[in-house]
Amino acid sequence: MPKKICFAVSTLTQIESLIEFRKSKFKTTIIFIKYFLIKGFGLEWLRSLINYINKKYKTHNIKFFVDSGYDQGFGILLTYENIDYLKLKNNKIVINKVNQIAKKNKVLLNPTFDVVDLTNIKNIQKKLKIIL
Numbered sequence: 659m660p661k662k663i664c665f666a667v668s669t670l671t672q673i674e675s676l677i678e679f680r681k682s683k684f685k686t687t688i689i690f691i692k693y694f695l696i697k698g699f700g701l702e703w704l705r706s707l708i709n710y711i712n713k714k715y716k717t718h719n720i721k722f723f724v725d726s727g728y729d730q731g732f733g734i735l736l737t738y739e740n741i742d743y744l745k746l747k748n749n750k751i752v753i754n755k756v757n758q759i760a761k762k763n764k765v766l767l768n769p770t771f772d773v774v775d776l777t778n779i780k781n782i783q784k785k786l787k788i789i790l
Contacts, residue, residue, distance in 0.1 A: 661770055661771060661772045662688060662769075662771050662772070663688070663771065663772050663773075663774055664688035664689065664690045664723050664743075664771045664772070664773055664774070665687070665688070665689060665690060665773075665774050665776050666690040666691075666692060666773050666774065666775045666776060666777055667689060667690070667691075667776050667777060668692070668695060668777040670707070672776055672777070672782060673689060673711060674714075675782045675783065676689070676776065676782055676786070677711070677715050677718060677720065679782065679783050679786050680718075680786075681715065681717070681718040685718075685719055686718075686719040686720070686721060687718065687719070687720050687721070688720075688721045688722075688723055688742075688743070688771065689711075689720065689721070689722050689723065690723045690724075690725070690771070690773050691704065691707075691722060691723070691724045691725065692725050693725040693726060693727040693729075696724065696725075696726075696732075696736075697727075697729075697732075701735060701736075701739070704724070704736075704739065705739060705740075708722060708739070708740050708741070709740075712740075721742040721743065722740075722741045722742055722743070723741075723742070723743035723744075723745065723769070723771060724736055724739075724741050724743070724744055724745065725745040726744060726745065726746050727746075727747060728746075728747050728748055730746065730748055730752050730756055733746045733756050734756060734759055736765075737756070737759050737760045737763045737765045738763060741765060742765065742766065743765065743766050743767075743769050743771075744756075744760060744765050744766070744767050744768070745767075745768055745769075746767060746768060753767065753768070
């Protein structure tokens, strides 16, 4: 079974152009949010971004894959948000404890995805046609 593909983006216009391109051909889009974006803007920014994207694109299934780095406290806070996948780097004891919390909130911890980085690309549609 091939790995799923998720897309790393850094701006709202990149997210919108990615969804516009993928909504006619694919059922779901997985968006990867890097750790430094959330740490810089905060948890409220992520919450408002998810709400905005889900309201604007109600017919397309959009899932969020969020990186929490080595910060296990931040990872626990992210499990209570409206995300689907969480990436956490830490030792096995901490990951097992966070995984118990994630299971209760229906969040998959450390999935294996191929991440396509679209942060420095100006013409996303052209790059996506090559990849897909």
